[in-house]
Amino acid sequence: DIQMTQSPSSLSASMGDRVTITCRASQNINRYLNWYQQKPGKAPKVLIYDAISLVRGVPSRFSGSGSGTDFTLTISSLQPEDFATYYCQQSYNTPRTFGQGTKVDIK
Amino acid sequence: QVQLQESGPGLVKPSQTLSLTCTVSGGSITSDDYYFSWLRQPPGKGLEWIGYIYYSGTTYYNPSLNSRVTISVDTSKNQLSLRLSSVTAADTAVYYCATWLLLHGYHDYWGQGTLVTVSA
Numbered sequence: 001d002i003q004m005t006q007s008p009s010s011l012s013a014s015m016g017d018r019v020t021i022t023c024r025a026s027q028n029i030n031r032y033l034n035w036y037q038q039k040p041g042k043a044p045k046v047l048i049y050d051a052i053s054l055v056r057g058v059p060s061r062f063s064g065s066g067s068g069t070d071f072t073l074t075i076s077s078l079q080p081e082d083f084a085t086y087y088c089q090q091s092y093n094t095p096r097t098f099g100q101g102t103k104v105d106i107k
Numbered sequence: 108q109v110q111l112q113e114s115g116p117g118l119v120k121p122s123q124t125l126s127l128t129c130t131v132s133g134g135s136i137t138s139d140d141y142y143f144s145w146l147r148q149p150p151g152k153g154l155e156w157i158g159y160i161y162y163s164g165t166t167y168y169n170p171s172l173n174s175r176v177t178i179s180v181d182t183s184k185n186q187l188s189l190r191l192s193s194v195t196a197a198d199t200a201v202y203y204c205a206t207w208l209l210l211h212g213y214h215d216y217w218g219q220g221t222l223v224t225v226s227a
Contacts, residue, residue, distance in 0.1 A: 001170070034213045036154075043203055043217035044154065050211065087154055091212035095169040096156040 002026050002090050006099035012107040019075040021102045023088035028068050032092035035064055035073045038101075039084045048073065049091070078104070109134035111204045111218035119198075119225050125191040129204030129218060136185045137162040142207040144214060145178060145189045147200035150222075155200075159207050160187060194225045 003026035013019050023033065031051040036044035046055050048064040051071055061076040075082055083106055088099040115127035129143070136143060144159035158168035160178045168176050177190040191198060201222050205214040 032212065036214075038154075043205070043220055044214070045217075046213045046215055049213045053211070055213075055215075089154075089156075089213075094156075094167045095158075095171075096207075098154045098156065101153045 001095055002029060002092060002097050004088055004090055004097050004099040006086075006088055006102050008102060009100065010103040010105065012105055013078050014107045015078055015080060017078045017107075019078055019082075019104060021073045021086055021088075021104075023066075023071045023073070023099050025069045025071075025090055025092075029090045029092035031067045032090055033064070033066065033071045034089045034091055035062075036087045036089065037082075037084045038087065044087060047086075075104075109206060109216040111206070111216055113202060113204050113218045113221040115221060115223070117222060117224060119194055119223060120227055121195055121225055122193055125189070125194050125198060125223055125225070127189045127202055127204075127221065127223070129187045129189075131185045131187070136180055136187060137182055140209055142167075142209065143178075143180065143187045144205045144207050145187075146203045146205060146214070147198075148203070148220070149197075149200045157189065157191075157202075196225050199223065199225045 005024045033051040035048040038044040052064045065072045085101045085103045110132045112130045119125045142159040145157040160166045175192045180187045201220040203220045205217040208215045
């Protein structure tokens, strides 16, 4: 199985801050990397696929970068609705493994 | 817009079999755009992919659960099902069904999730 490791596990930030979350794969996954946002009590929502492609309807303040084993999710200016937990998931092969999550809360 | 709704018992005894159903509306389970997936999330923890199925019956399972899990589809009812045998407290989780969009390779539609507790 491909292991996905996110950092940090949690972070505190203020509205308007630029936030960066990293995800590392245990082997080369090219650009087969998704990012999801999950709010308490809700199902996850996909934000980015193929490492850099924004899903339709997702605000442009979200962006993704990386390839190979190292990836980044950036929120350019944190908004109140962005306080949530973020997960990366590899789509390179099965099982479709996730990172452990990064919780973004209010400073 | 595809909608998914999980249903099934909220409480299962240890060693028994967990059985859940996901009803698909607004789309067909025979769509060749999707695999239909099961995932789970233990309380306060991260997401785990259980497996998925194509309407033809082709399945892919997480090897960590492979010997205990069965995913199936009922095309006449537009439903997919999950069976997980020999459950323990470690199987306590919110269980989600979700679509896997083949074109781009991500879970796009999700059910609301259903909490299953394993306890005597």
